[in-house]
Amino acid sequence: MSQLEPTRAAIVAKLAVLGIGVVHDHEPYAATLAALQALYQDPDSGRLNGWHVRRVATRELSAAIGCYLEYVSWQIRGYFALSEADGSERAFDAQIEAIRDAVRADPTLGGAVGNTAEDDDEAGVQVQESGPVMFAGVLCHAATLRLVTINAL
Numbered sequence: 414m415s416q417l418e419p420t421r422a423a424i425v426a427k428l429a430v431l432g433i434g435v436v437h438d439h440e441p442y443a444a445t446l447a448a449l450q451a452l453y454q455d456p457d458s459g460r461l462n463g464w465h466v467r468r469v470a471t472r473e474l475s476a477a478i479g480c481y482l483e484y485v486s487w488q489i490r491g492y493f494a495l496s497e498a499d500g501s502e503r504a505f506d507a508q509i510e511a512i513r514d515a516v517r518a519d520p521t522l523g524g525a526v527g528n529t530a531e532d533d534d535e536a537g538v539q540v541q542e543s544g545p546v547m548f549a550g551v552l553c554h555a556a557t558l559r560l561v562t563i564n565a566l
């Protein structure tokens with residue numbers, strides 16, 4: 414039986430306590446830019462500052478007869494309103510590193526997964542890209558992170 418939803422919930426729970434803004438358990442959509450902005454607006458700061466988690470791939474291997482390993486690739490995508498005066502790039506980088514540190518400190522996500530590693534060479538959260546984008550009509554920093562979780566089925 415797939416561990417998709419418990420794993421998704423564990424990732425979101427891990428991120429939600431880091432103080433990195435709004436965290437969605439899916440990629441939300443909206444009909445207008447204002448509605449999309451509202452979905453990612455941090456209620457504490459009022460600035461666009463949010464993340465979403467989505468599954469982007471699943472790979473299943475047969476480790477032995479009757480034993481399967483499920484490798485799920487998760488995309489963690491974040492947006493943070495750009496403000497040169499506030500040093501927003503460094504603040505956003507700090508959010509990214511907080512995410513990486515939190516998973517490194519708890520690679521089983523509180524026991525929800527067997528591990529967070531793709532293979533012997535790669536473990537934890539990987540930064541795939543980071544840079545400025547226009548999002549919901551706002552100039553933002555954006556990052557795409559990747560996390561692979563492993564569960565025995």
